[in-house]
Amino acid sequence: MVEEDADITEKAELEEDGYSLSARVLSAILYAVDTGDRAKLIELMEPLHAADIADMLEQVNAYDRRRLILLYGEEFDGEILSELDEGIRDEVIHVLRPEVLAEAVRDMESDDVVDLVEDLDEAAQEAILASLEDADRVAVEKSLSYPEFSAGRLMQREVVMGPEHWTVGQAIDFMREAEELPEDFYHMVLIDPKMHPVGHVTLGKILGAPRSQPLIELLEPGFRTFRVDESETDVAYAFNQYHMISAPVVDENDRVVGVITIDDAMNVLDEEHEEDIMRLAGVGEGSLADRVSDTVKQRLPWLAVNLVTAILASMVIAQFEDTIARFVALAVLMPIVASMGGNAGTQALTVAVRAIATRDLTGANVWRVIRREVLVGLANGLVFAVIMGAVGILWFGSPALGAVIGAAMVINLVIAGLAGIGVPVLLERVGVDPALASGAFVTTVTDVVGFFAFLGLAGVVLL
Amino acid sequence: MVEEDADITEKAELEEDGYSLSARVLSAILYAVDTGDRAKLIELMEPLHAADIADMLEQVNAYDRRRLILLYGEEFDGEILSELDEGIRDEVIHVLRPEVLAEAVRDMESDDVVDLVEDLDEAAQEAILASLEDADRVAVEKSLSYPEFSAGRLMQREVVMGPEHWTVGQAIDFMREAEELPEDFYHMVLIDPKMHPVGHVTLGKILGAPRSQPLIELLEPGFRTFRVDESETDVAYAFNQYHMISAPVVDENDRVVGVITIDDAMNVLDEEHEEDIMRLAGVGEGSLADRVSDTVKQRLPWLAVNLVTAILASMVIAQFEDTIARFVALAVLMPIVASMGGNAGTQALTVAVRAIATRDLTGANVWRVIRREVLVGLANGLVFAVIMGAVGILWFGSPALGAVIGAAMVINLVIAGLAGIGVPVLLERVGVDPALASGAFVTTVTDVVGFFAFLGLAGVVLL
Numbered sequence: 001m002v003e004e005d006a007d008i009t010e011k012a013e014l015e016e017d018g019y020s021l022s023a024r025v026l027s028a029i030l031y032a033v034d035t036g037d038r039a040k041l042i043e044l045m046e047p048l049h050a051a052d053i054a055d056m057l058e059q060v061n062a063y064d065r066r067r068l069i070l071l072y073g074e075e076f077d078g079e080i081l082s083e084l085d086e087g088i089r090d091e092v093i094h095v096l097r098p099e100v101l102a103e104a105v106r107d108m109e110s111d112d113v114v115d116l117v118e119d120l121d122e123a124a125q126e127a128i129l130a131s132l133e134d135a136d137r138v139a140v141e142k143s144l145s146y147p148e149f150s151a152g153r154l155m156q157r158e159v160v161m162g163p164e165h166w167t168v169g170q171a172i173d174f175m176r177e178a179e180e181l182p183e184d185f186y187h188m189v190l191i192d193p194k195m196h197p198v199g200h201v202t203l204g205k206i207l208g209a210p211r212s213q214p215l216i217e218l219l220e221p222g223f224r225t226f227r228v229d230e231s232e233t234d235v236a237y238a239f240n241q242y243h244m245i246s247a248p249v250v251d252e253n254d255r256v257v258g259v260i261t262i263d264d265a266m267n268v269l270d271e272e273h274e275e276d277i278m279r280l281a282g283v284g285e286g287s288l289a290d291r292v293s294d295t296v297k298q299r300l301p302w303l304a305v306n307l308v309t310a311i312l313a314s315m316v317i318a319q320f321e322d323t324i325a326r327f328v329a330l331a332v333l334m335p336i337v338a339s340m341g342g343n344a345g346t347q348a349l350t351v352a353v354r355a356i357a358t359r360d361l362t363g364a365n366v367w368r369v370i371r372r373e374v375l376v377g378l379a380n381g382l383v384f385a386v387i388m389g390a391v392g393i394l395w396f397g398s399p400a401l402g403a404v405i406g407a408a409m410v411i412n413l414v415i416a417g418l419a420g421i422g423v424p425v426l427l428e429r430v431g432v433d434p435a436l437a438s439g440a441f442v443t444t445v446t447d448v449v450g451f452f453a454f455l456g457l458a459g460v461v462l463l
Numbered sequence: 464m465v466e467e468d469a470d471i472t473e474k475a476e477l478e479e480d481g482y483s484l485s486a487r488v489l490s491a492i493l494y495a496v497d498t499g500d501r502a503k504l505i506e507l508m509e510p511l512h513a514a515d516i517a518d519m520l521e522q523v524n525a526y527d528r529r530r531l532i533l534l535y536g537e538e539f540d541g542e543i544l545s546e547l548d549e550g551i552r553d554e555v556i557h558v559l560r561p562e563v564l565a566e567a568v569r570d571m572e573s574d575d576v577v578d579l580v581e582d583l584d585e586a587a588q589e590a591i592l593a594s595l596e597d598a599d600r601v602a603v604e605k606s607l608s609y610p611e612f613s614a615g616r617l618m619q620r621e622v623v624m625g626p627e628h629w630t631v632g633q634a635i636d637f638m639r640e641a642e643e644l645p646e647d648f649y650h651m652v653l654i655d656p657k658m659h660p661v662g663h664v665t666l667g668k669i670l671g672a673p674r675s676q677p678l679i680e681l682l683e684p685g686f687r688t689f690r691v692d693e694s695e696t697d698v699a700y701a702f703n704q705y706h707m708i709s710a711p712v713v714d715e716n717d718r719v720v721g722v723i724t725i726d727d728a729m730n731v732l733d734e735e736h737e738e739d740i741m742r743l744a745g746v747g748e749g750s751l752a753d754r755v756s757d758t759v760k761q762r763l764p765w766l767a768v769n770l771v772t773a774i775l776a777s778m779v780i781a782q783f784e785d786t787i788a789r790f791v792a793l794a795v796l797m798p799i800v801a802s803m804g805g806n807a808g809t810q811a812l813t814v815a816v817r818a819i820a821t822r823d824l825t826g827a828n829v830w831r832v833i834r835r836e837v838l839v840g841l842a843n844g845l846v847f848a849v850i851m852g853a854v855g856i857l858w859f860g861s862p863a864l865g866a867v868i869g870a871a872m873v874i875n876l877v878i879a880g881l882a883g884i885g886v887p888v889l890l891e892r893v894g895v896d897p898a899l900a901s902g903a904f905v906t907t908v909t910d911v912v913g914f915f916a917f918l919g920l921a922g923v924v925l926l
Contacts, residue, residue, distance in 0.1 A: 023825075023826055023827060026827050049685060049704075049705055051704045051705060051706075052704075055822070055823065056827075058823060059823070059825060059827045059828040060827070060828075061831060160667075171670075172635075172670055175667075175670040175671045176670070176671060176672070176673060178671060181667055181668075181670075181671045182667070184665075184667070184708070185667050186649060186666075186667075202647075203649075203666035203667060203670060204623075204638075204644055204645070204647070204648050204649075204666060205644075206670065207634075207635055207638045207639070207644075207666060207669065207670065208638045208639060208641060208644045209639070210639060222512060240729065240733065241512075241514045241515075242512055242514060243514075243726050245647070245725075245726070262708075262725055262726070262729070263706050263708070263725070266703065266725070266729050266732075269729070269732075269733065270703065270732065270736075273733075273736040273737075273740075274736075274817065276740065277736075277739065277740050277743065277813060277817060278813065278814075278817070280740065280743075280744070280813075281743070281809050281810055281812075281813035281814075282806060282809065282810055283810045283813055283814055288814065288818050288823055288824060288828070288832055288835075292835055292838045292839055292842065293842075295835070295839045296839050296842045296843055299807070299810050299839065299843060300843060300846065302806070302810070303803060303806055303807060303810075303843055303847065306802060306803060306806045307799070307803060307847060307850065307851075309802070310798060310799040310802040310803065311799065311854070313798055313799075313802075314795050314796060314798060314799055317794060317795045317798070318795045321791045321792075321794075321795065324787075324791050324794050325788065325791045328784045328787050328788045328794075329784075330794075331780060331784075331787050331791075331793075331794035331797075332777050332780045332781045332784065333777060334794075334798075335773060335776055335777060335780070335797075335798055335801065335910070336770070336773040336774065336776075336777055338798065339769060339772070339773040339776075339910075340766060340769060340770060340773065343745060343765070343766055343769045344762070344766060346744050346745065347744055347745055347746045347762050347765065347766075349744075350740060350741065350743075350744035350746055351741075351744075351746055351751065354737065354740060354741070355751050359518070360518065360521060360522070360751055361751060362486075362522060363486055364486060364489050364519075364522045364523070365522040365523075365751070368524065369751055372751075372755055372758070375755045376755055376758045376759050376762065379755065379756075379759045380759055380762060380763060380766055383763065384766065384770060387770065388770075391774070447798075447802075
């Protein structure tokens with residue numbers, strides 16, 4: 001009953017914003033599946049965008065998903081596969097009848113097929129490659145020969161290009177006579193006789209210029225190319241930094257072999273952001289669509305690392321068992337010092353990780369940034385030292401205890417600022433992703449320093 | 464000395480990746496500033512992209528920044544202003560001589576001016592508006608009349624459109640005769656006599672079709688428009704979900720008043736990702752370019768919230784002072800239970816916050832997701848219960864203590880999964896950004912439950 005009420009509330013919200021699938025449509029679709037009413041199912045799914053169908057498939061359970069796909073049959077479109085989360089995609093490919101899969105994939109552009117097959121298990125990969133026509137299969141296999149996460153994998157192979165001496169009129173005639181132009185393209189690339197890129201012209205400029213004008217006079221400023229083996233991270237950074245729309249990809253001989261467009265770069269940027277967030281939180285590649293057992297496997301290692309960290313901190317506490325036995329108030333207050341240090345460290349570390357990712361933190365300013373974080377830690381530490389000093393006095397009636405916790409707070413927040421910047425910078429230098437590993441290190445530092453400073457000072461001052 | 468070594472290492476890295484500014488160029492620029500060598504400065508800056516100049520200005524200190532800008536003089540370009548971080552932008556605008564500022568802004572497109580002035584303080588805003596020509600100022604003021612973060616603010620006002628009955632030839636002639644076409648445009652929008660949008664045609668399709676073909680036959684499928692008052696979040700979501708390149712913006716009477724392009728949407732998406740990361744970490748709008756005092760002010764409130772959380776947890780511990788006094792081992796082990804709960808909660812909460820942002824967590828699957836998280840918590844809890852049980856026995860020689868910590872671990876990880884999903888979902892329902900506030904709530908729950916379960920069970924079992 002509760003579930004039903006929630007659905008009703010949600011329905012109103014979703015229909016209001018107009019993008020997500022409405023709960024009403026979803027219920028109708030599931031009802032059609034229950035009753036095996038194929039005509040109704042097709043009628044309901046017809047207006048939906050492939051991306052929304054993919055989202056729906058991710059949101060229903062595996063049993064409904066299977067029945068829905070089987071009933072939908074050959075209507076199943078290749079684009080839906082492209083839009084699915086990786087975990088679900090494997091499952092769906094195995095549910096699809098081979099002839100439906102073959103048909104779905106045959107309509108896709110070659111770079112979408114690459115994107116689809118590169119993450120599949122081998123059996124599914126072969127099933128898809130086998131269903132392609134020869135020319136397409138060769139193209140896909142060529143793309144797969146480039147390293148993973150490279151510009152070569154990201155690019156589409158169809159490039160609209162022309163010789164550098166062409167005029168606007170020649171370019172237009174060429175495009176009119178072309179048998180098939182790519183679905184999305186934004187520039188004509190000019191090349192010299194050796195296929196080296198000379199520059200590119202936007203379609204808008206071609207359309208706005210007289211037929212007799214040489215294309216070379218319309219070249220865009222700030223033209224850039226990428227090498228096939230360049231990392232997709234660098235490509236995405238350049239697109240974002242320089243507001244690019246498309247750029248050619250060249251091979252080791254500087255010959256044009258493909259083109260990357262902004263939507264590809266946007267996908268990469270999106271995935272990397274997501275990865276950073278997930279890694280900072282200690283979640284591997286988590287997705288709601290994963291099975292419980294997969295999620296447990298993803299999260300367990302991070303919790304295990306945290307356990308080691310926590311045990312280290314406990315060992316520090318164990319050194320002060322006698323002190324604690326005489327002043328139990330210390331046990332009550334000690335988590336506060338550690339917790340504040342952990343939070344301040346996480347703040348500094350998140351800013352540092354993002355600044356490294358966006359290349360705002362470099363050799364030119366690293367020392368100034370470290371100095372800044374230490375000062376921030378000092379200032380915040382002094383504020384909370386005063387507050388906690390007061391708490392110590394008011395709660396436990398002990399000025400000495402107040403002084404101890406205040407001093408420990410200042411020490412731990414300064415160290416938190418230092419570790420928060422220092423750890424990700426050092427990890428980056430040794431080639432480890434700072435988003436991945438910084439959290440555990442910083443928390444270890446702030447826990448150990450927090451407990452040691454507080455209990456150690458207490459041992460000296462109070463005993 | 465240390466700083467210099469670091470710079471040398473960094474230089475090699477930066478030059479290798481080829482995007483960030485090399486340390487060598489930066490030193491040369493600062494040397495030119497030191498010696499007041501304007502010709503050299505201009506020569507060094509000339510090849511740099513505005514985005515790279517902006518990054519450089521963010522990385523040097525305020526003193527060098529001021530001297531550099533004054534020496535650079537009227538070479539200063541409006542695009543550099545667009546690329547600067549907000550905090551630094553205000554400062555730079557006040558350093559620029561009024562006539563340089565006026566000149567810099569006059570060359571910008573109107574939507575860039577809007578983006579520039581909307582975040583400025585009033586004095587700087589007026590200085591810029593005053594420097595615009597009348598027509599431009601009216602356009603900018605019109606855009607500023609739309610609500611902040613709306614499609615109306617995001618759009619550019621120059622739209623390439625034509626009547627629905629035009630042929631390809633008429634469209635090309637129109638564009639050739641246009642006095643000025645927008646810098647970036649990807650579609651021609653077709654409108655009916657009342658200015659209502661009928662659909663749009665890609666420039667590629669126009670270029671590839673014969674002159675006699677009616678444009679209406681070349682319309683793109685999946686055409687969408689946005690209303691001026693729609694939120695930029697919804698716009699960015701739609702661009703990402705449906706792989707859009709550009710879309711017209713319509714007013715309340717469904718008349719075309721502007722167009723939004725993918726680079727605008729990409730910016731919004733980028734900012735929102737960044738905001739989510741920063742909010743999850745309890746960092747307001749942190750940037751490395753902020754002053755120490757600003758950073759302290761941004762982070763202090765989050766640490767204060769955490770302090771309240773930590774004190775609440777301490778109050779729970781205080782209820783068990785007698786138990787701890789008799790078993791100091793409890794003080795040693797109790798942070799482990801709380802820490803593991805906090806980590807597991809953060810994992811679940813991060814997945815939930817992202818799933819809400821990407822609209823993958825909806826009324827259709829919320830109950831299944833909650834069930835899933837509880838099961839994940841249970842499974843992980845059982846694993847760590849066994850491990851910690853063993854630690855309790857091996858370290859403290861007490862099977863009873865091992866059983867207590869194991870049971871507390873299971874309880875806390877289940878609660879962590881429940882709170883990790885439940886808190887962000889509830890916050891979303893009551894209209895609070897889950898990224899902003901979930902962390903504090905979830906940690907409070909896991910700290911309180913962790914200490915209460917562990918110490919409470921210990922009180923019952925061990926005494």
